[in-house]
Amino acid sequence: xxxxxxxxxxxxxxxxxxxxxxxxxxxxxxxxxxxxxxxxxxxxxxxxxxxxxxxxxxxxxxxxxxxxxxxxxxxxxxxxxxxxxxxxxxxxxxxxxxxxxxxxxxxxxxxxxxxxxxxxxxxxxxxxxxxxxxxxxxxxxxxxxxxxxxxxxxxxxxxxxxxxxxxxxxxxxxxxxxxxxxxxxxxxxxxxxxxxxxxxxxxxxxxxxxxxxxxxxxxxxxxxxxxxxxxxxxxxxxxxxxxxxxxxxxxxxxxxxxxxxxxxxxxxxxxxxxxxxxxxxxxxxxxxxxxxxxxxxxxxxxxxxxxxxxxxxxxxxxxxxxxxxxxxxxxxxxxxxxxxxxxxxxxxxxxxxxxxxxxxxxxxxxxxxxxxxxxxxxxxxxxxxxxxxxxxxxxxxxxxxxxxxxxxxxxxxxx
Numbered sequence: 001x002x003x004x005x006x007x008x009x010x011x012x013x014x015x016x017x018x019x020x021x022x023x024x025x026x027x028x029x030x031x032x033x034x035x036x037x038x039x040x041x042x043x044x045x046x047x048x049x050x051x052x053x054x055x056x057x058x059x060x061x062x063x064x065x066x067x068x069x070x071x072x073x074x075x076x077x078x079x080x081x082x083x084x085x086x087x088x089x090x091x092x093x094x095x096x097x098x099x100x101x102x103x104x105x106x107x108x109x110x111x112x113x114x115x116x117x118x119x120x121x122x123x124x125x126x127x128x129x130x131x132x133x134x135x136x137x138x139x140x141x142x143x144x145x146x147x148x149x150x151x152x153x154x155x156x157x158x159x160x161x162x163x164x165x166x167x168x169x170x171x172x173x174x175x176x177x178x179x180x181x182x183x184x185x186x187x188x189x190x191x192x193x194x195x196x197x198x199x200x201x202x203x204x205x206x207x208x209x210x211x212x213x214x215x216x217x218x219x220x221x222x223x224x225x226x227x228x229x230x231x232x233x234x235x236x237x238x239x240x241x242x243x244x245x246x247x248x249x250x251x252x253x254x255x256x257x258x259x260x261x262x263x264x265x266x267x268x269x270x271x272x273x274x275x276x277x278x279x280x281x282x283x284x285x286x287x288x289x290x291x292x293x294x295x296x297x298x299x300x301x302x303x304x305x306x307x308x309x310x311x312x313x314x315x316x317x318x319x320x321x322x323x324x325x326x327x328x329x330x331x332x333x334x335x336x337x338x339x340x341x342x343x344x345x346x347x348x349x350x351x352x353x354x355x356x357x358x359x360x361x362x363x364x365x366x367x368x369x370x371x372x373x374x375x376x377x378x379x380x381x382x383x384x385x386x387x388x389x390x391x392x393x394x395x396x397x398x399x400x401x402x403x404x405x406x407x408x409x410x411x412x413x414x415x
Contacts, residue, residue: 025060028060028156029056029057029060031156032056032057032060032152032153032156033053033054033056033057033060033149034053035056035152035156036052036053036055036056036148036149036152036153037049037050037052037053039052039148039152040052040053040144040145040148040149043144043148044141044144044145044148045141046141046145049141049145049148050145051078051142051145051146051149052145052146052148052149052152053149054149055074055075055078055145055146055148055149055150055153056148056149056150056152056153056156057149057153060153060156073114073115073116073117073118074115074118074121074146074150075146075147075150076113076115076118077110077113077115077118077119077121077122077125078121078122078125078142078143078146079143079146080106080109080110080113080115080122080125081106081109081110081121081122081123081124081125081126082125082126082140082142082143084102084105084106084109084122084126085102085125085126085127085128088101088102088105088126099127102123102126102127103123103126103127105126106122106123106125106126106127107119107120107122107123109122110122110123125142128142168220168223168224169217169220169221169223169224169244169305170244170305171305172216172217172220172221173217173221173244173247173248173251173301173304173305174298174301174302174305175213175217176210176213176214176217176251176255176301177251177297177298177300177301178298178301179210179213180210180251180254180255180258180294180297181294181295181297181298182294183203183206183207183210183258183262184258184290184291184293184294184297185290185291185294186203186206187203187261187262187265187290188286188287188288188289188290188291188294189287190203190265190277191265191277191278191283191286191287191290192276192278192280192283192284192286192287193276193283194275194276194277195265195269195276195277196269197266197269197270199269200262200265200266200268200269201266203262203265203266204259204262204263204265204266206262207255207258207259207261207262208259210255210258210259211255214248214251214252214255217248218248221244221245221248224241224244242374242377242378243304243374244304244305245377246304246370246373246374246377247300247301247303247304247305250300250304250364250365250370250373251297251300251301253360253364254297254361254364254365257357257360257361257364258357258361260353260357261354261357261358264350264353264354264357265277267350268350268351271350278337278340278351279336279340281336282333282336282337282340285329285332285333285336286333286354288329289326289329289330289333289358292322292325292326292329293326293358293361293362293365295322296319296322296323296326296362296365297361297365299315299318299319299322300319300365300370302315303315303316303319316367319365319367320367323362323365323366323367326362327362330355330358330359330362333355333358334355337351337352337354337355
């Protein structure tokens with residue numbers, strides 16, 4: 001029985017690893033490079049046509065969208081470099097000064113043909129071709145191998161759909177939310193007692209370091225957005241992209257407000273060195289409120305990264321309940337702060353700022369606010385697509401509209 005359990009666990013681990021996007025991408029890249037090399041051996045005059053597998057390896061990117069765009073740019077860069085090398089070989093040949101001119105001309109041509117990150121590839125291709133004796137044969141062999149590698153790379157992504165990186169982006173967003181939660185809990189604990197200025201300053205530094213985490217999450221989200229474009233495995237890719245992007249934007253705003261709140265706590269600690277940040281009863285309510293908001297932030301992250309309707313409904317219900325409880329605690333805190341300001345108005349600006357910053361976070365997490373912003377973003381994205389590709393938009397509308405209705409529209413337009 002124990003061996004059966006161990007075998008089952010090993011099998012589950014094997015399946016999980018093979019479903020991991022990193023493993024899938026590595027296998028796809030190796031397969032594409034191998035196939036490109038085998039095909040190039042048949043058609044290229046070179047004994048070791050390594051340009052083909054190299055091109056296939058670089059063309060097979062993590063997403064189908066980037067594969068299409070990268071493949072076209074890479075082929076253009078190689079062809080441009082070969083043409084520059086042929087021109088130099090016919091005019092001046094290879095010398096130290098012609099090599100310098102070749103590099104400058106290749107980089108200039110690369111910018112002219114707009115190959116973006118493959119501008120150095122133009123110069124590399126030109127130098128490799130110019131450095132051989134039989135320029136003509138080698139040049140066209142390199143072009144042929146590049147085309148073989150690009151076609152194999154594109155075909156690999158068409159036949160074997162690339163992995164979707166939405167799960168990794170969702171994990172990054174949830175990880176950011178949990179870091180924000182942990183920081184808010186620490187700030188709440190310190191607000192309930194006497195907080196040295198050094199501790200409050202450290203919380204402020206932690207809030208500033210969240211900017212680096214946002215940059216990392218943004219990179220993961222961009223990769224996920226590319227993986228949703230033109231991917232046959234994904235339906236409603238636009239909706240997924242907009243939900244994740246607006247969710248990250250909301251969390252980014254919350255981290256900015258949290259940084260301002262940490263700055264307020266630091267200023268309070270400077271002015272109240274011998275006292276606690278708040279009165280004992282008020283400090284306990286501040287701790288409770290920050291704890292409730294921290295839980296709501298995590299629930300919001302779970303909501304925006306959940307695509308199954310049943311789980312999304314449960315996450316939205318949980319978030320609504322947590323926000324309702326946090327709003328009630330916020331009202332209680334407002335009353336306590338008012339009483340505290342009436343007794344001692346020394347730091348009323350900072351204490352009022354605490355309420356302002358808390359209100360801003362609650363407003364950003366509000367489900368109605370999120371729905372409104374999501375609809376606005378969907379409308380904006382759809383409008384930009386229509387403006388960027390008007391012919392494709394008209395074609396889609398004609399395909400969706402029944403023939404009798406199209407005739408009625410045409411008749412109405414002629415009238």
